[in-house]
Amino acid sequence: MIRDLVLGLRLAVGGGRMSGAALLRLTMTAFGIALAVAVLLPAAAVHHLAGAQAARAAAIKPVTEPRAGVAPLLTYNWYPSVGEDYVKLTAVAPTGPDSPVPPGVGRLPAPGELVVSPELAAKLAAPGGDSMRARLPGTVVGQLSRDGVADAGDLSAYYGVPAAQIRAEGDRGTAVYAFGRPYTGLGLPAAMLAIILPIAAVLLLPLLIFVTTASRMGAAQRERRLAALRLLGLDARQVKRVAAAESLVGAGIGLAAGIGFFAVLRTFVADILPFGLRIFPEDFVPDWPLVVVIVLLVPGLAVGSAMFGLRRTIVEPLGVVRQGKPTRRRMWWRWVLTALGALFLAASLAFDRGNGDEAGALALAVGSVFLLVGVAALLPWLVERLVERLHGGPPSWQLAIRRLQLDSGTASRVVSGLVVVLAGTILIQGVITSLSGAARQQASPPGAAAAPVRVQTTAAHEAEVVGLAASAPGVTGTHPARNIAVESGSERTYSVVGDCVALRVEADLGDCADGDAFFVVPAKGGTAPAGKVRLRSSLHDSEEIGPEWTVPGSVEVVRSDTVAAAAEGTMLITPGALGGLALPESSVAVYVSGTGDPRALTDNVARAVNPLAWHATVGTSAYVDEFVARDQRMVESFRSVLITASLFVLAVAAMSLLMLSIEQISERRRPLAALSAAGVPIGVLARGSLWQTAIPVVVGVVLAVAAGLGLTAPILRLANREMIVDVPVLLALAGTTVAAVLLVTGLTMPLLRQVTRLDTLRSE
Numbered sequence: 149m150i151r152d153l154v155l156g157l158r159l160a161v162g163g164g165r166m167s168g169a170a171l172l173r174l175t176m177t178a179f180g181i182a183l184a185v186a187v188l189l190p191a192a193a194v195h196h197l198a199g200a201q202a203a204r205a206a207a208i209k210p211v212t213e214p215r216a217g218v219a220p221l222l223t224y225n226w227y228p229s230v231g232e233d234y235v236k237l238t239a240v241a242p243t244g245p246d247s248p249v250p251p252g253v254g255r256l257p258a259p260g261e262l263v264v265s266p267e268l269a270a271k272l273a274a275p276g277g278d279s280m281r282a283r284l285p286g287t288v289v290g291q292l293s294r295d296g297v298a299d300a301g302d303l304s305a306y307y308g309v310p311a312a313q314i315r316a317e318g319d320r321g322t323a324v325y326a327f328g329r330p331y332t333g334l335g336l337p338a339a340m341l342a343i344i345l346p347i348a349a350v351l352l353l354p355l356l357i358f359v360t361t362a363s364r365m366g367a368a369q370r371e372r373r374l375a376a377l378r379l380l381g382l383d384a385r386q387v388k389r390v391a392a393a394e395s396l397v398g399a400g401i402g403l404a405a406g407i408g409f410f411a412v413l414r415t416f417v418a419d420i421l422p423f424g425l426r427i428f429p430e431d432f433v434p435d436w437p438l439v440v441v442i443v444l445l446v447p448g449l450a451v452g453s454a455m456f457g458l459r460r461t462i463v464e465p466l467g468v469v470r471q472g473k474p475t476r477r478r479m480w481w482r483w484v485l486t487a488l489g490a491l492f493l494a495a496s497l498a499f500d501r502g503n504g505d506e507a508g509a510l511a512l513a514v515g516s517v518f519l520l521v522g523v524a525a526l527l528p529w530l531v532e533r534l535v536e537r538l539h540g541g542p543p544s545w546q547l548a549i550r551r552l553q554l555d556s557g558t559a560s561r562v563v564s565g566l567v568v569v570l571a572g573t574i575l576i577q578g579v580i581t582s583l584s585g586a587a588r589q590q591a592s593p594p595g596a597a598a599a600p601v602r603v604q605t606t607a608a609h610e611a612e613v614v615g616l617a618a619s620a621p622g623v624t625g626t627h628p629a630r631n632i633a634v635e636s637g638s639e640r641t642y643s644v645v646g647d648c649v650a651l652r653v654e655a656d657l658g659d660c661a662d663g664d665a666f667f668v669v670p671a672k673g674g675t676a677p678a679g680k681v682r683l684r685s686s687l688h689d690s691e692e693i694g695p696e697w698t699v700p701g702s703v704e705v706v707r708s709d710t711v712a713a714a715a716e717g718t719m720l721i722t723p724g725a726l727g728g729l730a731l732p733e734s735s736v737a738v739y740v741s742g743t744g745d746p747r748a749l750t751d752n753v754a755r756a757v758n759p760l761a762w763h764a765t766v767g768t769s770a771y772v773d774e775f776v777a778r779d780q781r782m783v784e785s786f787r788s789v790l791i792t793a794s795l796f797v798l799a800v801a802a803m804s805l806l807m808l809s810i811e812q813i814s815e816r817r818r819p820l821a822a823l824s825a826a827g828v829p830i831g832v833l834a835r836g837s838l839w840q841t842a843i844p845v846v847v848g849v850v851l852a853v854a855a856g857l858g859l860t861a862p863i864l865r866l867a868n869r870e871m872i873v874d875v876p877v878l879l880a881l882a883g884t885t886v887a888a889v890l891l892v893t894g895l896t897m898p899l900l901r902q903v904t905r906l907d908t909l910r911s912e
Contacts, residue, residue: 174398176807180359181402181446182409183800187355188442189410190417192434200431203331205298208251211326219244220323221256222314226762228283232778235268235283236304239761241311248326250306252296257308262286264305265297267426279747282754285761294428301426307761350572350794353524354565354801359446360453399447406446482525489519493862516575516859523855524568528560530851531844544832548839560844562808565801567848570885573794574856574878575863578871592770595652599627599739600746601753602653604765610736613757613764620756622742622749625649629737632694634719635682642686643719645731650739651720653769655706663724665699668706670717676703677719685732694732700725739769802888809841809896817903824904834900838893845889849882 210223224239242256249256257263262284264272269291271280286307297304314321414432421427434442492515535552605613607630614626629646644651648660655668667676676699683694706720742749750768757764813820820833864871 174401177359177395177398177450178402178405180355180800181399181450182405184352184355184359184446184449185403185406185442186409186413187352188446189406189434189439190413190432192438192442193432195438196433196435197427197431200428201299204251204295206331207328208296208298209327209329210322210324211329212322212324214323215325217246218325219247220325221247221249222311222321223324224309224314224317224321224762226765228765229767230280230283232781233271233280233303235280236302237284237307237762238304239307239309239314241309241314243311248324250296250327252292252294253306254290257286257289257306259308259310260286261289261308262305263290263292264288265292265302266294267297267301268303268305271303279751279754282751282758283766285758299426299431300428309761350520350568350797353520353568354797354804356449357562357565358800358804359449395451395453396447399450402450403443403447479529482522482529485518485525486522489515489517489522491515492518493858496862512862515862519855519859520568520571523571523851524564527564527567527844527848527851531560531847534847535843542832542835543828544835545839547833547836548843551836551840552843560848562801562804563841563844563848565804566798566845566885566888567852569794569798569801570849570852570881571855571859573791573798573881574853575859576791576794577878577881578856578860578864592772593652593654593656595649595654595656596769597746599625599649599653599741600769601740601742601750602767602769602771603738603740603753603757604767605736605738605760605763607731607734607736609760609763610738612760613736613738616756616760616764617738617740617753620740620742620749620752622744622752623740624743625741627739627741629653629739630731631686631735631737632731633684633686634677634697634699635684636677636679639677640684641677641717641719643721645721645723645726646739647722649741650737651722653739654718654720657704657706657720660722661724662722664722665703665725666706666720667703668716668718668720674717676705678703683729683732686734692732695729697726697729798884798888802892805841805888806892806895809837809892810899812840813837813896813899813903820900821904821906825906830901830904833904834893834897837896837900838889841889841893842886845885849885852885853878853882 214220220243222241222243226237226239227234228237229235238250240250240256241259247256253263264284268280269288271277272284272288284305284307292304292306414429417427417429417432492511496512496515531552535549538549540546541549601617603613603617610628614628617623617626627647627650629644629650632643632645634641634643644654647662648657648664651657651660651666655666657666660666678699678701680696680698683697685692685694703719740749740753742752746768750766754766757766823833824830861871
């Protein structure tokens with residue numbers, strides 16, 4: 149057995165005059181295996197990465213259940229922001245010497261001290277860190293260790309304050325008796341599976357097809373060598389062991405190359421992740437059981453594919469005998485896969501729209517994978533049925549049809565890689581286009597530019613915020629706006645009370661004067677409260693009831709496309725319209741107007757109100773524009789990453805198609821040369837090669853478009869979004885697939901010209 153394996157290894161890199169073809173097969177097999185391993189190992193590392201992050205997150209979770217003999221640590225959380233960065237600030241105050249200390253913190257910060265996460269420290273030290281520093285109270289005295297953050301991108305800090313300051317917040321503060329909850333394992337949300345599983349299928353199926361195609365390259369030459377080995381005395385089992393060893397060489401080289409690429413990737417993976425993600429490289433390690441599966445499965449795929457290719461071949465000492473016409477393909481299992489996908493997708497539609505139902509998302513994920521695999525399985529069967537019914541036509545067409553009638557499965561299997569990529573790309577493009585189209589429908593009102601800074605506070609600290617903000621450089625005015633509720637019977641209407649400058653930040657009002665009241669009609673319609681109403685607190689934890697108010701009969705209706713999303717269906721009231729009524733407890737937004745650059749003005753105001761800590765959270769008035777811009781940037785980044793990955797896998801699928809075309813021309817060099825010698829123009833042979841590849845591709849494109857659109861609809865329904873079909877992009881994606889076929893045909897032309905030369909026929 150060992151001698152047989154050694155002989156197979158020698159044949160993989162040698163073989164006399166066929167060494168060039170053997171080396172090409174070896175190179176392509178190794179390349180395909182390396183690509184597959186380079187994709188699978190990072191995918192296997194994601195589970196360990198997420199598990200390590202979840203374990204650290206569990207370790208820093210506070211325990212609020214009282215424990216005897218433990219003086220609790222008082223905490224209060226708030227979340228200031230700078231642009232797209234949100235910082236989790238936790239005020240801490242010990243109540244005794246044995247108060248618990250959060251993980252990653254050497255000692256509790258004293259009042260006025262800050263202990264920041266490594267990523268936050270890097271943000272503060274980077275150019276432009278002044279804006280971030282303006283949002284943080286206190287003085288930075290240290291950094292959290294790795295045990296104190298869930299992942300490398302955490303922006304968090306602990307801020308020391310006196311215990312009385314947190315006690316003054318009442319129930320909004322938290323008493324912590326310990327840190328660390330039991331880690332119960334990683335649960336991946338089903339909604340995330342609905343995206344991850346189809347993407348994994350799109351990326352992996354073409355790679356697996358590429359590996360199997362590469363491992364079968366040079367099959368005819370290999371079979372002749374095996375027949376020669378039979379002539380030398382090897383039996384059938386020994387020949388199969390030689391063939392397995394021959395395929396194992398490329399698999400071993402590719403496996404080593406893929407592992408090496410992953411090892412290099414780990415060293416700088418934290419710097420190349422999209423969407424601003426940060427990780428600890430030490431966490432990016434695949435689980436060992438998965439590594440063992442990959443190491444055994446991927447090379448086994450190459451060997452198994454080579455063995456599977458010999459299933460209908462009988463290697464005899466005097467030549468190779470193939471069985472007759474292959475048996476008719478069975479369709480039941482292909483339709484079962486597709487039907488299962490359709491059933492799971494139909495099941496996902498049975499759940500309520502937009503409620504994020506886990507079962508619906510899981511059904512959608514499983515159905516997506518079944519449908520993608522079913523499309524790939526149906527393609528060979530459909531092509532076989534189609535070519536059986538095609539007859540006549542020009543000579544090039546007849547050559548292609550006859551060749552597909554004899555063997556359409558090989559071409560269809562390779563083309564199925566292109567089909568899966570196209571279907572997945574249509575799915576991704578459809579989801580992204582629909583989501584980004586919904587995001588573009590919102591915008592901040594024009595009045596937000598007049599008062600670009602927004603300071604969120606409470607009525608108790610309104611006077612302090614107004615005084616401190618007014619003292620900031622560049623400030624020309626402050627405009628407080630109270631958030632209350634107007635109650636009419638059982639109906640409550642969110643309302644904002646402020647001057648015209650503050651109200652114009654919420655909606656485009658047109659003419660406005662003190663004493664006016666406005667009602668913003670929501671998109672779905674509605675009417676303003678009328679008659680006597682009750683003013684109530686808008687705070688969720690307050691039941692304070694204010695005085696009665698008679699709604700003026702001259703409430704102006706606002707119908708504007710430039711309305712902040714939160715302002716739809718609200719009343720906007722100037723103080724004069726209330727007639728001096730005392731307002732109930734409420735949150736307050738102080739809008740600040742000024743001169744100069746809005747960003748510099750925002751930083752100046754943030755520094756001025758900094759001593760108030762969480763009682764004054766500074767942001768921008770045009771927050772809707774910021775949200776939309778952030779979502780658009782995220783969508784564009786997501787689009788770029790996935791389209792790039794799709795084009796890469798499309799290139800891999802096209803390489804599989806190219807290898808198949810080269811292999812078929814090499815195997816048919818004698819009949820092709822004979823046709824050329826008989827007077828058949830090379831153009832006819834070239835067009836025949838084109839039709840032979842194009843027919844499965846056209847059938848596949850139709851299947852891919854149907855599958856891609858069929859998958860997009862239920863995913864968008866689960867996200868409660870309307871489906872937007874970008875027809876030009878859809879045509880461009882289908883055209884790219886067709887262009888790949890034309891490119892492959894063009895690349896095979898030199899080989900076709902070579903094999904049809906007369907001296908080639910003489911050598912045969």
